[in-house]
Amino acid sequence: MTAEILASGLTLHLLDLPVAHTLGACLQVSSGAANDPPAPWGTAHVTEHVRIAAAHGPFHLFGTTGNSTMTFSLTALPSDAVHAARTLAALLSAAPVPDATFAAEVEAARVEARAAESRPLLRLGAAVAEAVLPGSGMSAAVLGDHTALGRVTPTDVDSYSARYLRPHRSRLAIAGPGLPADEIRAVLSELENPSRTADAVPVPASIEVDASLNGVVGLALSADPWDAATHEPQVAMVESALSRAGLPPTGRGTIHAGTAAVRVLCWQNDPDPAAIRAAVDAPRSGPLAAHDVARRQQTAFAAHSPLGRAQSALAEATRPATPGPLCLDYWQLKINDKADFAVRVEPRPTSPGSAVRVSRVR
Amino acid sequence: MATELPSGHTAGARTRAGLMAAEVVVELPAGHRDDPPGLAGLAALVARCTATRLRDSASARLGWVTSQWLEPHSSAFGFWSALDDLSELPAAFRSALSPVPADLLDDARRAQVRLAQRHRATSYLRMTAALDSAAWGIAPDAELGDEESLARIDPDVVAAYISVCRDTGLRTYRTYLAAEPVRAVRAPRHAGRPDVEFPAAAVGAVKPWIGGVVRVPMPAERLVRVAVRLPLDPPSAPPGAVELAAQVIGAGMTGLLVERLRIGGGLAYSAAGLYWRTGSRPSIGAHALVEPEHAATATEAIPDSLRAALVRQPSPELAQAAHRLRAALLSQLDQPFGSVMDERRRLRGDPGIVEVAAGVADCAERGIALTVADGLEPAVALVGAVP
Numbered sequence: 001m002t003a004e005i006l007a008s009g010l011t012l013h014l015l016d017l018p019v020a021h022t023l024g025a026c027l028q029v030s031s032g033a034a035n036d037p038p039a040p041w042g043t044a045h046v047t048e049h050v051r052i053a054a055a056h057g058p059f060h061l062f063g064t065t066g067n068s069t070m071t072f073s074l075t076a077l078p079s080d081a082v083h084a085a086r087t088l089a090a091l092l093s094a095a096p097v098p099d100a101t102f103a104a105e106v107e108a109a110r111v112e113a114r115a116a117e118s119r120p121l122l123r124l125g126a127a128v129a130e131a132v133l134p135g136s137g138m139s140a141a142v143l144g145d146h147t148a149l150g151r152v153t154p155t156d157v158d159s160y161s162a163r164y165l166r167p168h169r170s171r172l173a174i175a176g177p178g179l180p181a182d183e184i185r186a187v188l189s190e191l192e193n194p195s196r197t198a199d200a201v202p203v204p205a206s207i208e209v210d211a212s213l214n215g216v217v218g219l220a221l222s223a224d225p226w227d228a229a230t231h232e233p234q235v236a237m238v239e240s241a242l243s244r245a246g247l248p249p250t251g252r253g254t255i256h257a258g259t260a261a262v263r264v265l266c267w268q269n270d271p272d273p274a275a276i277r278a279a280v281d282a283p284r285s286g287p288l289a290a291h292d293v294a295r296r297q298q299t300a301f302a303a304h305s306p307l308g309r310a311q312s313a314l315a316e317a318t319r320p321a322t323p324g325p326l327c328l329d330y331w332q333l334k335i336n337d338k339a340d341f342a343v344r345v346e347p348r349p350t351s352p353g354s355a356v357r358v359s360r361v362r
Numbered sequence: 363m364a365t366e367l368p369s370g371h372t373a374g375a376r377t378r379a380g381l382m383a384a385e386v387v388v389e390l391p392a393g394h395r396d397d398p399p400g401l402a403g404l405a406a407l408v409a410r411c412t413a414t415r416l417r418d419s420a421s422a423r424l425g426w427v428t429s430q431w432l433e434p435h436s437s438a439f440g441f442w443s444a445l446d447d448l449s450e451l452p453a454a455f456r457s458a459l460s461p462v463p464a465d466l467l468d469d470a471r472r473a474q475v476r477l478a479q480r481h482r483a484t485s486y487l488r489m490t491a492a493l494d495s496a497a498w499g500i501a502p503d504a505e506l507g508d509e510e511s512l513a514r515i516d517p518d519v520v521a522a523y524i525s526v527c528r529d530t531g532l533r534t535y536r537t538y539l540a541a542e543p544v545r546a547v548r549a550p551r552h553a554g555r556p557d558v559e560f561p562a563a564a565v566g567a568v569k570p571w572i573g574g575v576v577r578v579p580m581p582a583e584r585l586v587r588v589a590v591r592l593p594l595d596p597p598s599a600p601p602g603a604v605e606l607a608a609q610v611i612g613a614g615m616t617g618l619l620v621e622r623l624r625i626g627g628g629l630a631y632s633a634a635g636l637y638w639r640t641g642s643r644p645s646i647g648a649h650a651l652v653e654p655e656h657a658a659t660a661t662e663a664i665p666d667s668l669r670a671a672l673v674r675q676p677s678p679e680l681a682q683a684a685h686r687l688r689a690a691l692l693s694q695l696d697q698p699f700g701s702v703m704d705e706r707r708r709l710r711g712d713p714g715i716v717e718v719a720a721g722v723a724d725c726a727e728r729g730i731a732l733t734v735a736d737g738l739e740p741a742v743a744l745v746g747a748v749p
Contacts, residue, residue, distance in 0.1 A: 019539065021692040053615065058685045060614040075693040077685065104628050111631045290423065293445075297425035300444035304383060304698040 003317060008191035009168030010089075013313045014184065015175035017306055023081055023176025024307025026073040027088040028314050031164035032066045033144055034137030034257060039156040042109065042144025044070060046152045047160045049105035054095045057087045067140045067257035070165075075307050078177050085184045088172060089191055094161040102154050113146040120210035121251040121266065124333065124343075127207045129255040129262035131343040132220045132329050137257040139207050167191045171317060173310035214335040217273055218249070218266035219280065220345075222327050225320035226261035228299075233291035234326050235263050238280055240291070245279035247271055259320060273330070280328065382539045384448050385702040386441045388455055389533040392526075394505040395434040403474060403507020404515055408523055409437045410470045415458035424450070429699060432505070434640060438706070440699045448536075459528075461521040471512050478506040485580055489587045489649060489745045492576040496741035497591055498569045498641055502578075535709065537702040571643065573739025583746035584653075585631065588660040591638075591647035591741040592668055598733040599644045601713040602721025604637045607730050609687040610671040610680065611635030611648045617683075619648050619667040629656045635671070639712075643735060646671070654747045665740070674730040684726030688719045 003013045017023075036043045048063040048070055055061055059074045072091055076084045097105075116122055122142060129138035174184065221238065223231050242248060242265075249265040267276070303312035330346045390408075397404045413430050416439070421428055424447050429440040441451055462470075481487045482503075491502045507515075571593045594604065612619040612634045623630035633650040648668055650660045674680050694700050695715050708714040713721070 021695045022689055024693075024696075058682045058689075060686060060690070075689055075696075077689045077692065080685075080689070100628065104624060107628065108631065294425035297427060297444055300383070301427045301442060301698055304442075305693065305696045305700075307693075 003313075006167070006185065006188055006191075008188065009166070009170075010092075010188055010191060011171040011317070012185070012188060013171065013173035013310070013317065014179050014181055015173065015309055015313055016177070016179060017175050017309060018177050020078075020175070020177050020306045022075050022306055023078055023084065023174060023179070024073070024075050024305060024310045025084050025088055025172065025174040026071060026307065026310040026314055027091060027170060027172045029070045029072075029092075029165055030068065030169045032068045032070055032137075032257075033140035034067045035160070035164055036140060036144065039160060040144075040148050040151040041140070042113070042149040043152050043156045043160050044164075045109050045113075045141075045144050046106055046149060047157045047165070048072075049109050050097055050102060050157050051091045051161065051165070053101050053105050054097045055087055055090060057083060059084065059087055061087070065141065067137045067255070069256075073307055073311070075305075076176075078179075081174065081176060081179050082183045082187055085172070085174060086187045089188055092165045092167055092170060092191065094158050094165075096154070096158070099154075102157075106149055106152060110146040110149050113144065113149055116142070117145055120213060122253065123207055124209050124213055124216065124266065125251070125253045125264040126255055127209055127333075127343050128218065128220055128264045128266075128331055129222075129257075130207070131331065131345050132222050132262050132327075133224065133257075133260055136224075136260055138255050138260075138262060140257070142207060171314050173313040173317075175306040175309040175313065209333065211335060213268070213333055215270075215333065216266050216268055217271065217276070217330070217332045218251075218264060219276065220262050220264050220329045220331060222260065222262040222329070223324040224258075224260035225322070225324050226256070226259065227320050227323035228315070229295070229319070230323040231261075231263075231326050232295050236291040236294065238328075239265070241282060242276065242279050245275065245282075247276055247279055260324075277330065382444065383698070384443050384446050385537050385539070385699055386448050386451055387535045387699070387702050387706055388439045388441075388451075389535070389706070390437040390459075390527045391530040391532070392523075393433045393435045393437055395500075397504070397507075400511060401507075401515055401519065402501070402504050402511040403478075404519065404523060405437055406432055406506050407467070407470055407474055407512065407515055408520055408527075409439075410474060411462045411466060411520070412439065412458045414466065414470065415460075416454060419454045419458060421454060427698065440702070442698050459524055461524065462517055464517055467515070467517055467520060471515070474506055474512060475509055478503065478508060481506065483580075483582070485583055485585075485587050485651075485746045488578045488580065489589050489743050492578050492743035492745055493589055493591045493647065493741050496574050496576040496743055497571060497593070497645065499572045500569070535702050535706045537705055539701060569641065571641075571735065571738050571741075573741050575742040575744070577748050578743065578745040579748045580746050585651050586654050586657045586660075586747050587649055587651050587743070587745040588657055588664060589636075589647060589649035589743040589745070590661075590664045590668060591636070591645050591743075593735040593738045593740075594644045594646060595733045595735050596643050598731060600721055600724075601718045602723070603725050603730055603732060604639065604644050604646055605691070605718060606680075606684055606687055606722050606725045607646055607671045607674070607732055608635035608637040608648075609683045610674060610730070611646075611667050613683075613686065613690075616686070617667075618670055619650065619664060622663050622667060623650050623652070623660060629653075629659060645741075646732065647741075649743075654749070657744065657748075661742075661744075672730065672732040672734065676727060676729050680729070681726050684722050687722050691715050691719045691722065 003011060005011050033044045045065045048065045052061045052063050059076055061072055061074050063072045072088060074084060126139040126142040221235050250268045251266040254261055254263045303309050329348065331343055333343055392405055394405045409430055409432050416428060427442040431438045441448055494500045495502050611617050617635060619633045623633050630650040630652050634648065636647040636649060638645045646668060648664045650664060652660045692715065695704055704714050
């Protein structure tokens with residue numbers, strides 16, 4: 001694999017896969033929902049949709065928008081390598097779309113948002129992650145709900161694109177057989193040199209969470225910087241210990257923002273908090289190596305396809321040199337008589353606890 | 363290194379330096395349409411119990427990635443490893459596919475009831491089941507069963523089913539992926555035993571096309587899924603033709619139906635072409651997700667788009683659709699389990715992906731000329747906020 005920074009500032013990774021039948025390509029932009037303000041929440045999500053709608057060509061383009069990244073990916077025939085590179089590079093532009101297309105894409109984003117909103121634990125997870133790492137942008141993506149998306153305008157999308165969908169903020173990985181490296185570089189060299197802009201400052205979050213979750217308790221495992229190779233086996237050991245103690249979490253998810261990540265576990269079945277703590281604190285039997293083997297298999301599995309290899313290359317390129325320590329925080333969701341609620345995080349031994357004041361319950 | 367396979371035969375397998383992945387699929391000779399009368403969900407229950415025991419066995423310790431496919435007339439278990447350690451598989455599978463204690467069966471039964479309930483709450487799955495019901499008269503809950511049918515399945519029933527599966531013969535398929543081209547090894551059947559149809563196969567015997575409308579009201583749903591399916595004349599549908607026509611109707615952001623309902627009118631949240639090559643004849647269809655007030659518009663637009671896709675002359679648009687489809691098809695080969703499942707398809711007499719992709723390219727050059735089977739009614743499904 002070769003990785004190089006082109007004149008435009010775009011970082012290019014080319015991976016040769018001689019036995020593959022297709023190629024996979026992934027463009028990752030270092031901006032996401034946390035960059036929405038001062039535009040309405042959801043601007044990044046709509047931008048992702050609009051950029052894909054504006055793209056022309058024979059490819060099925062897929063996009064995802066997280067708190068800190070926006071990712072576009074495609075698979076293609078090997079003969080289309082140069083065209084694929086050109087198509088992804090064109091996403092780093094502010095090409096306009098007809099009003100009808102813009103409206104259709106806002107609606108499509110709202111359908112996605114409604115589907116996410118029907119899963120209340122998703123919002124709770126984001127609220128917990130924000131409480132554990134305040135100001136890190138952990139909750140930005142869920143703030144772009146179907147109501148907020150309706151306030152996004154074409155001007156917002158154009159401004160977001162011009163500011164953040166820039167080559168110097170982007171990495172492109174292409175994996176496949178017989179890649180025409182020189183032709184790909186020539187296409188990408190046509191990208192304009194960027195004008196660099198500063199990131200927006202993350203705005204403190206205010207999230208609505210379903211009232212039925214009052215009293216839910218949980219555990220958050222976080223690190224900054226997060227490194228999957230280091231932290232996922234440790235998290236797996238904790239979850240394995242909880243399962244062996246008859247306390248498997250009823251909900252779990254990992255929220256990423258910037259270099260940090262928070263693995264949120266919760267229990268909705270009124271468990272004994274002391275039993276959870278005892279299971280977590282008990283000496284963990286079984287070698288960490290067993291969880292490491294499982295993680296290696298899962299990582300190799302995810303990188304099996306050309307697109308998976310491209311995505312894996314991007315993940316590897318952004319691995320931190322020095323992972324942060326894994327921190328454990330016990331938390332509980334509390335709702336008062338006025339229907340205001342907060343995620344209260346217990347004080348860590350070495351630092352004071354924190355709580356996030358959130359908006360009233362739906 | 364010689365490996366003993368579940369059938370009792372051995373297959374040679376060389377350990378390769380620089381191995382990328384090893385994939386094995388073990389196949390039982392019966393699927394959900396072979397469930398005996400009154401025991402709907404039996405194949406699914408056995409698959410669930412077997413998969414649970416495999417998860418608790420060597421596969422968990424070694425981190426194998428496993429998968430399971432329950433098909434109309436087979437039940438397949440896939441194993442994937444990047445560490446070339448699948449030599450432990452035969453013993454693990456032999457142990458997993460064995461009589462099930464009552465407590466494990468009770469847990470599996472409860473889990474399957476919950477899964478069936480979730481499926482009944484998922485409008486897309488209700489739509490595909492409704493289309494099968496409208497097309498072939500297949501009962502909508504046949505695959506997973508329901509509380510009543512599952513309650514009749516006790517450990518003795520499961521033991522007898524497993525015994526028949528073993529006697530009929532399991533099949534194993536294996537591929538290695540490395541720098542060298544893919545190799546496939548197929549396990550021979552028991553020597554001297556002729557091909558034997560699974561005893562209950564008659565239950566799932568080929569059914570004639572029926573056609574008609576099936577409505578599935580789902581009060582909790584706000585939207586309606588409208589779907590139409592047309593039976594085709596098999597001779598007009600060589601490999602690649604039906605697949606390409608479905609692509610022309612709609613896939614992702616492109617296609618006749620997508621243009622008409624989503625991009626053109628903003629009427630549909632999603633729209634896509636569908637195709638089937640199961641049953642006594644191939645069929646083609648399309649579905650759209652719309653607000654209830656647009657259901658009538660969608661019900662007209664879908665058959666129009668289907669008819670328009672059946673006959674297509676070569677054109678830049680057709681070439682583009684073929685290009686996208688070939689990429690999607692060939693990318694299946696590059697997915698985990700892709701090569702071993704393709705090998706399985708070819709060894710069962712179905713065209714492999716490379717052949718289908720070549721057929722798509724042919725159809726792009728010559729055009730599509732599908733014909734609807736004469737005298738057969740379309741199958742129509744309306745699911746969700748249906749009055």
